[in-house]
Amino acid sequence: MSVQRVMGSETEYGISVPGHPNANAMLTSSQIVNAYATAMHRARRARWDFEEENPLRDARGFDLARELADASQLTDEDSGLANVILTNGARLYVDHAHPEYSTPEVTNPRDAVIWDKAGEWIMAEAARHAATVPGSLPINLYKNNTDNKGASYGSHENYLMARTTPFADIVRHLTPFFVSRQVVAGAGRVGLGQDGRANGFQISQRADYFEVEVGLETTLKRPIINTRDEPHADPERYRRLHVIIGDANLSEISMYLKMGTTSLVLAMIEDRFVSVDFSVDQPVRTLHQISHDPSLKQLVTLRSGRKLTAVQLQMEYFEQARKYVEDKYGADVDEITKDVLERWESVLSRLESDPMSLNRELDWVAKLEILEGYRKRDGIDWDNARLHLVDLQYADVRPAKGLYQRLAARGRFERITTDEEIRRAVDQPPVDTRAYFRGRCLDKYADSVAAASWDSVIFDLPDRESLQRVPTLDPLRGTKQHVETLIDRCRTASDLVREITGS
Amino acid sequence: MRVITVAAKDSGGQERASKQSEQVDDELVDETGDLKERHAKLSEDVDDVLDEIDEVLETDAESFVRSFVQKGGQ
Numbered sequence: 401m402s403v404q405r406v407m408g409s410e411t412e413y414g415i416s417v418p419g420h421p422n423a424n425a426m427l428t429s430s431q432i433v434n435a436y437a438t439a440m441h442r443a444r445r446a447r448w449d450f451e452e453e454n455p456l457r458d459a460r461g462f463d464l465a466r467e468l469a470d471a472s473q474l475t476d477e478d479s480g481l482a483n484v485i486l487t488n489g490a491r492l493y494v495d496h497a498h499p500e501y502s503t504p505e506v507t508n509p510r511d512a513v514i515w516d517k518a519g520e521w522i523m524a525e526a527a528r529h530a531a532t533v534p535g536s537l538p539i540n541l542y543k544n545n546t547d548n549k550g551a552s553y554g555s556h557e558n559y560l561m562a563r564t565t566p567f568a569d570i571v572r573h574l575t576p577f578f579v580s581r582q583v584v585a586g587a588g589r590v591g592l593g594q595d596g597r598a599n600g601f602q603i604s605q606r607a608d609y610f611e612v613e614v615g616l617e618t619t620l621k622r623p624i625i626n627t628r629d630e631p632h633a634d635p636e637r638y639r640r641l642h643v644i645i646g647d648a649n650l651s652e653i654s655m656y657l658k659m660g661t662t663s664l665v666l667a668m669i670e671d672r673f674v675s676v677d678f679s680v681d682q683p684v685r686t687l688h689q690i691s692h693d694p695s696l697k698q699l700v701t702l703r704s705g706r707k708l709t710a711v712q713l714q715m716e717y718f719e720q721a722r723k724y725v726e727d728k729y730g731a732d733v734d735e736i737t738k739d740v741l742e743r744w745e746s747v748l749s750r751l752e753s754d755p756m757s758l759n760r761e762l763d764w765v766a767k768l769e770i771l772e773g774y775r776k777r778d779g780i781d782w783d784n785a786r787l788h789l790v791d792l793q794y795a796d797v798r799p800a801k802g803l804y805q806r807l808a809a810r811g812r813f814e815r816i817t818t819d820e821e822i823r824r825a826v827d828q829p830p831v832d833t834r835a836y837f838r839g840r841c842l843d844k845y846a847d848s849v850a851a852a853s854w855d856s857v858i859f860d861l862p863d864r865e866s867l868q869r870v871p872t873l874d875p876l877r878g879t880k881q882h883v884e885t886l887i888d889r890c891r892t893a894s895d896l897v898r899e900i901t902g903s
Numbered sequence: 904m905r906v907i908t909v910a911a912k913d914s915g916g917q918e919r920a921s922k923q924s925e926q927v928d929d930e931l932v933d934e935t936g937d938l939k940e941r942h943a944k945l946s947e948d949v950d951d952v953l954d955e956i957d958e959v960l961e962t963d964a965e966s967f968v969r970s971f972v973q974k975g976g977q
Binding site for chain 2: 412414415416418419420421422425495496497498542546547548549550551552553554556618619644769770772773774777784785786788789790792793800801803806807810812
């Protein structure tokens with residue numbers, strides 16, 4: 401495989417009511433989700449179908465006993481919190497005390513960016529609608545990962561992988577990659593340590609919240625490699641790698657490279673191509689040290705004794721990937737894989753020679769440039785609240801207030817998508833995964849869809865006594881090519897179910 | 904309850920959105936440019952950006968930042 405594989409992202413947004421720090425976040429998050437659902441004018445709201453969810457399944461081959469699990473890990477119990485499935489195939493819901501947007505399944509990193517960006521637009525719209533409810537206070541949403549007071553919330557990536565790949569190989573080759581990936585994909589943060597008490601700037605929003613190397617948890621003792629094993633697909637053939645170590649990106653290039661390069665490294669692991677063991681000595685500590693050194697000079701010590709910088713370590717992975725793609729595809733390489741490789745090399749070499757030249761591409765560099773500008777112009781230092789505010793407001797989703805949004809609108813960020821593509825992705829699903837079937841059903845048969853999930857759509861039909869569950873266990877079926885004409889010609893959900901069951 | 908699978912034989916033939924938007928050609932990343940000149944230009948440019956940000960930054964930074972309190976998530 402290349403950069404192409406079934407993938408997706410999930411982002412928990414920061415939420416606040418200015419002037420009301422004690423506002424109930426579960427309530428305000430529900431208001432956000434409900435406001436968007438209401439604005440879509442859905443007469444009936446499909447439930448989430450939990451039948452195939454196994455949050456306690458561990459990739460190492462055992463199940464965590466439910467009574468040993470923290471309440472926050474029991475994500476398969478319907479908490480009654482707001483939840484909607486969108487016509488673009490995405491899920492918008494309340495997770496813990498944050499509104500969360502999970503993209504539909506896509507097949508490449510460029511589409512991952514498009515549908516993730518659609519999520520920013522959806523959140524901004526949701527907040528705008530929520531504010532029109534009489535008596536409501538304005539709710540702000542932030543695409544970041546920490547409040548700088550000890551709390552962190554995630555932006556996760558998911559990659560479908562071959563089940564045959566030994567998990568130990570994934571841990572061995574992915575850990576050094578994840579420890580160093582932040583130099584490309586970090587979103588930048590003002591404040592050091594989990595509570596942000598120490599002054600300074602660091603490359604990653606999330607790094608300081610990671611405490612162990614491998615584990616099942618996502619809310620406590622966060623691990624560099626998360627072992628949750630819920631494939632939402634045939635478990636004999638696939639695992640879903642649930643990646644919890646990334647920052648929420650605003651920059652398209654940061655996110656595109658984050659997912660594109662990770663997908664490539666996974667392909668090399670699946671094909672047993674990585675010939676060198678880059679295992680890092682003390683990976684958790686090293687992760688923090690790299691993040692704390694925006695000068696990029698911090699040395700990483702490998703277990704082999706070799707020392708190199710995070711950028712050089714990434715360059716090693718790049719070199720392997722370049723060889724891998726050349727060996728495997730030669731001139732037949734697809735455009736996106738080629739583009740990811742070219743950009744990855746270009747970004748890494750400029751990180752070596754002149755990091756600030758990436759101010760239009762990488763979140764952490766763009767943010768640092770603004771912050772350094774303030775420090776210089778106003779003679780202020782890292783303890784100054786304005787710098788913390790710049791960090792926070794960079795991630796504000798509102799087009800008029802969000803610093804990323806403002807600068808992007810002025811053309812100050814390089815992009816790989818267009819506004820039209822993003823706007824279309826707000827309502828329409830990707831065409832090449834089962835999200836197409838889900839999204840079209842939600843759009844055309846909203847009143848008949850009782851529930852849906854990644855791997856099913858359940859219909860409640862006037863002419864049938866029992867609910868009709870249509871499993872969609874294969875992420876690459878139910879695509880436009882497979883079901884477009886079927887859905888086009890079925891006027892009602894009853895027609896659709898009759899056609900696919902033949903009864 | 905009856906379980907039904909969406910009928911379709913092949914699972915290949917994916918269509919991809921393939922049209923790459925054109926890359927912004929940017930003098931600031933021109934590697935042949937003189938580094939010093941580039942940095943001077945950069946900081947001039949940054950001043951403009953700061954002016955724009957000044958206009959939209961929330962007032963009372965201290966209390967705004969202090970009141971941004973989140974519950975932990977995943």
